[in-house]
Amino acid sequence: MKPEFASTPKLGFGCMRLPLTDPDDQKSIDIEHFKRMVDAFIEGGGTYFDTAFVYHEGASETALRRALVERYPRDAYTVATKCLAWAAPDAQTAKSNLPTSLERLGLDYVDFYLLHNVGGERTAKFDEYGMWDFALEAKERGLIRHVGFSMHDGADALDALLAAHPQMDFVQLQVNYLDWDDPVVEARRCMEVAQKHDVPVVIMEPARGGRLVELPERAADVLRAASPDASTASWAYRFCYNLPNVLTVLSGMSNLDQVRQNVADYQANRPFSPEEQRALDEAVETLRGMANVPCTNCRYCVKDCPQGVVIPTILGLINLELMTENRDFAKGLYSWQAAPGPASKCIACGACESMCPQGIDIIHQLEVAAERFE
Ligand code: SF4
Ligand code: SF4
Known part of the structure; x- marks a missing residue:
């Protein structure tokens, strides 16, 4: 992995579920609370902030400008944002996402720019709109430092995408211990494919949308028996931190306590002991035993x-x-x-x-x- 990627702290701040002043208004981000979260994250050694054109209906990028960009020197952080081209009505609209994002963020360039949620039938829109070349040209013009894409699809689709677009600097994938051997998500195989193409991975959904934090009791009991003081969240994050070829692991944080807990878990991170690995395997087996449709995704x-x-x-x-x-x-x-x-x-x-x-x-x-x- 390139040194600039290897030195990125493994805990990344996902800005898609920020605190709100009005729970019914996705744009009502509580800026003062968010500022305290940003401060705690940076104090804890974090640098990577992940947002997107569509998060909080555009307000996530603006909030990041106010809580981070306007308050910290440019070399104290990196920002990733994304373009959801498949949801745009035409190429011009999709391409206009980048200047709008830069304006909202108050930045001259973003460190990481992603084609957002490539995969399945959505890939055709990125092709049709010429988004791959657009992002690479923007990189040449200095508006983007690193170009990549996020993907929800299987390993074969990832292999084909990385073969077709060898200029990609990184990729963002759904990886967690529950999806590791899942026949649809294929997280393990996707990680192997990324490694084969020598493309580092930003991990999203390390806690499967929070489900691995609020585990069913019978699975949580297995983990508690192995390590009574460890939170269920820490198991999910440690699993991802200690995988090879990881650029960073995103946590979508919603309040200051979560930031503090994640930072503490990150600082205490160490690989699983053989006993802990066995406990995790058992917990996964327990969870898988609760699923009853034996689909292998052979298609x-x-x-x-x-x-x-x-x-x-x-x-x-x-x-x-x-x-x-x-x-x-x-x-x-x-x-x-x-x-x-x-x-x-x-x-x-x-x-x-x-x-x-x-x-x-x-x-x-x-x-x-x-x-x-x-
Ligand atoms: S053929 Fe059966 S096992 Fe294969 S993907 Fe379809 S439902 Fe799943
Ligand atoms: S029963 Fe026919 S229509 Fe329904 S899912 Fe199967 S192939 Fe498709």
């Missing part, structure tokens, strides 16, 4: 589906709800991950079931998903 079922139902994604979300015991969480993910082919589009033709080597009752499972998530 044989999707080829002949006349309705384009995203079957393995939907089955994965059914399992996620069971493992996390949290329907709202899975439903929130379903709202965008299943959008290209939701369960309710199924016409029960049966083509998928005849292809499934696991013998899964797909039609029934889709009925369950439609009832729970739509």
